[in-house]
Amino acid sequence: MICLDEFRKYDFTNLIDQYVDFDPSYSGRDKMAIRKAFSGLVKLIYPNKQMTEKEALELIDFAIEGRKRVKDQLYIIDETFLENKVDFCYTVKSSKKKVNVETLERLNDADLSLAEKELDEEFTESGTRKEKEAEPSIVPELREKEIIIRDNQKGITYSSLFGDYLHGANDIELVDPYIRHPHQFRNLLEFCAMLNQIKQKKDEINLHVVSWNDEEHTPISIDNFDEIQESVRSVGINFTYEF
Numbered sequence: 295m296i297c298l299d300e301f302r303k304y305d306f307t308n309l310i311d312q313y314v315d316f317d318p319s320y321s322g323r324d325k326m327a328i329r330k331a332f333s334g335l336v337k338l339i340y341p342n343k344q345m346t347e348k349e350a351l352e353l354i355d356f357a358i359e360g361r362k363r364v365k366d367q368l369y370i371i372d373e374t375f376l377e378n379k380v381d382f383c384y385t386v387k388s389s390k391k392k393v394n395v396e397t398l399e400r401l402n403d404a405d406l407s408l409a410e411k412e413l414d415e416e417f418t419e420s421g422t423r424k425e426k427e428a429e430p431s432i433v434p435e436l437r438e439k440e441i442i443i444r445d446n447q448k449g450i451t452y453s454s455l456f457g458d459y460l461h462g463a464n465d466i467e468l469v470d471p472y473i474r475h476p477h478q479f480r481n482l483l484e485f486c487a488m489l490n491q492i493k494q495k496k497d498e499i500n501l502h503v504v505s506w507n508d509e510e511h512t513p514i515s516i517d518n519f520d521e522i523q524e525s526v527r528s529v530g531i532n533f534t535y536e537f
Contacts (some may be wrong), residue, residue: 301341306333309343314384324361333355344361347388358382358395368395401447441513452488461492464499471506480517486522490529501526503535512537 307329316325335353336343345353362382368375379504383394396516436459443450460466466489482503507515513537523533 298337301337302335306336306343309333309336309350310354312387313347314354314386317383317385319379319381320379321378324365327364328354328357330361341535347386350519351386351393354384355395358384359397362395363397366400398444398447400443438488452485453491456485457488457492460489464497465502466499467502467504469504473503473505474507474511474515479522483522483525486526486531486533489531490526493530495530498530498532500532501534503533504537505535506537 307326310329310332316328332353336345337357339345339353340349357528362380365375365380365382369379380395382396385390385392415490441455468482468485486501489501493499503519505515518535519535523535525532
């Protein structure tokens with residue numbers, strides 16, 4: 295406690311300026327709140343101020359998310375705050391990359407809404423799966439991108455992650471050494487369900503999985519792979535595997 299009390303004499307708020315530039319929409323009060331939260335986190339986690347840029351940006355994201363959560367509630371309480379709405383983003387000085395910060399609860403709401411919408415579109419009101427109509431082949435514009443999934447973020451679907459990149463693919467090889475536990479086999483089955491969702495009904499997909507397991511548990515894996523192989527054959531997915 296004496297050590298923590300001693301640190302109250304020090305001010306680490308200006309360290310943030312080494313890493314990022316704030317968006318012009320931030321008010322002075324917003325910036326100070328973020329700086330103080332960042333300073334407190336540095337004192338607790340990196341008291342010697344020795345941290346990488348990645349580590350510093352993690353603390354900055356956390357501090358900005360906390361301030362955004364406060365501001366979102368203020369928008370609800372008093373709509374006049376919306377007249378000077380803040381764009382909670384920053385620019386990384388080293389790379390000039392613009393980063394937008396969102397609260398986890400809003401990300402979860404958005405992702406869950408998208409997942410529910412995708413599920414609703416697959417079924418009729420009676421609860422039976424809709425017959426997919428033939429759609430014109432549209433090739434989406436594919437680009438290399440980075441997707442950051444936050445701790446405890448929900449609603450991320452295989453379709454949103456990989457769907458656009460697998461449209462029209464007939465031969466897919468999936469390499470994953472860690473398909474051995476029940477939840478991992480369920481994930482693989484969900485991946486197969488996504489392939490069935492994005493392909494045309496008449497098309498067939500060859501999916502080959504390369505995995506690994508120790509000798510003791512290989513027979514259980516074989517049973518699970520064989521079960522998946524049988525399950526997806528009827529929907530036009532030719533599933534094969536090897537260790």
